[in-house]
Amino acid sequence: MDTKILAVGNLSTEEATYAQAVQLLESGEVVAFPTETVYGLGAVATNEKAVAKIFEAKGRPQDNPLIVHIGSNEEIHEFISDIPKIAQKCMDSFWPGPLTLILPLKPGILANNVSAGLNTVGVRMPNHPVALKLLRQLKHPVAAPSANRSGKPSPTKANHVLHDLNGRIPSIIDGGVTGMGLESTVLDCTSEIPTILRPGGVTKEMLEQVIGPVNEAKLTDRAEAPRAPGMKYAHYAPNAPVFLIDASLNSIRKAIESIHREQKKAALIATEQFQLPEADYYFTLGNDGQIDEAAHLLYQALRSCDDTDADIVLVPVFPKTGVGAAIMNRLEKAANGKWYLGND
Numbered sequence: 001m002d003t004k005i006l007a008v009g010n011l012s013t014e015e016a017t018y019a020q021a022v023q024l025l026e027s028g029e030v031v032a033f034p035t036e037t038v039y040g041l042g043a044v045a046t047n048e049k050a051v052a053k054i055f056e057a058k059g060r061p062q063d064n065p066l067i068v069h070i071g072s073n074e075e076i077h078e079f080i081s082d083i084p085k086i087a088q089k090c091m092d093s094f095w096p097g098p099l100t101l102i103l104p105l106k107p108g109i110l111a112n113n114v115s116a117g118l119n120t121v122g123v124r125m126p127n128h129p130v131a132l133k134l135l136r137q138l139k140h141p142v143a144a145p146s147a148n149r150s151g152k153p154s155p156t157k158a159n160h161v162l163h164d165l166n167g168r169i170p171s172i173i174d175g176g177v178t179g180m181g182l183e184s185t186v187l188d189c190t191s192e193i194p195t196i197l198r199p200g201g202v203t204k205e206m207l208e209q210v211i212g213p214v215n216e217a218k219l220t221d222r223a224e225a226p227r228a229p230g231m232k233y234a235h236y237a238p239n240a241p242v243f244l245i246d247a248s249l250n251s252i253r254k255a256i257e258s259i260h261r262e263q264k265k266a267a268l269i270a271t272e273q274f275q276l277p278e279a280d281y282y283f284t285l286g287n288d289g290q291i292d293e294a295a296h297l298l299y300q301a302l303r304s305c306d307d308t309d310a311d312i313v314l315v316p317v318f319p320k321t322g323v324g325a326a327i328m329n330r331l332e333k334a335a336n337g338k339w340y341l342g343n344d
């Protein structure tokens with residue numbers, strides 16, 4: 001299969017692009033498209049065979065449910081049995097936007113493989129002109145996980161999607177670089193106190209201003225089955241192992257010296273204040289203190305490590321407040337919890 005890149009942004013041709021994407025989706029195909037968080041790989045959520053193609057193209061485990069994307073609030077009543085008050089408040093305040101709400105699923109409407117057999121489903125309305133236009137022309141809910149091969153960082157550019165899924169999907173709508181750069185916040189609205197299953201651009205602090213106290217699910221609560229099934233899989237990882245490290249120039253310098261003593265090469269992913277000439281490769285997370293910029297650049301930086309011969313990737317940690325919580329959630333998974341402690 002040839003993977004075609006469909007352009008938008010040129011008024012004279014873009015209507016044809018949307019018509020083509022709608023036609024592909026209606027005929028049971030998958031289409032990759034940009035959202036304000038990351039690129040998604042979509043299929044019509046009521047079509048089981050189409051949804052199965054998402055799992056196949058990504059190499060995604062079958063027990064990891066997908067997020068359903070809608071273009072208008074009315075669509076939600078087709079497949080959600082009850083909208084709790086707090087969920088309605090979240091919809092009013094944060095949609096369209098990077099917030100996925102886990103809600104009770106009305107049985108028998110969506111394809112079974114969307115929710116991986118659970119009686120709940122994640123729903124969001126993306127805040128991206130291309131995604132919204134596509135969803136509003138299609139007029140069907142679209143199941144879409146991030147458009148990467150399972151385990152890799154999510155794509156923030158059409159080229160990332162092409163790199164991972166070339167030959168596996170018919171087309172990618174190229175809407176340029178995504179905005180936020182990290183996946184949406186996932187909020188479970190079916191528990192008594194709503195629980196953040198995955199931190200993202202809509203932060204705990206922002207949610208609490210609107211709906212009061214929210215809980216946070218622990219990343220490595222091994223006693224319990226993970227509440228967001230995706231949490232148990234390795235994620236966001238480049239080929240070389242990622243290590244977290246203290247956010248101090250001294251620690252990073254010592255770590256690089258120790259890596260060099262072992263005849264190995266180090267890639268450093270960090271904000272500008274930590275850029276050290278000793279690092280064999282450096283990928284920027286922007287200026288110090290601009291946390292949104294760090295989120296925006298993180299996946300590109302992790303992917304860039306795969307174009308180097310670095311043996312180890314070092315990433316100084318961020319404080320876990322605001323968007324820092326989302327960055328650290330992805331980094332802890334990319335590193336699989338490993339810290340660079342050195343042996344000096």
Ligand code: TXA
Pocket residue numbers: 035037038039040041064065066067098100102115118120121122126144145146147182183184185186197198227228229230231
């Ligand atoms: O920003 C985003 O959310 C992107 C764009 C494309 O919208 N999508 C995305 O989807 O990140 P995905 O499949 O990569 O991540 C979905 C996460 C997974 O961790 C999954 O386990 C969790 O949401 N999830 C989905 N449905 C769930 C459910 N019913 N209960 C608990 N967790 C659920």
Ligand code: MG
Pocket residue numbers: 145146154
């Ligand atoms: Mg994903």
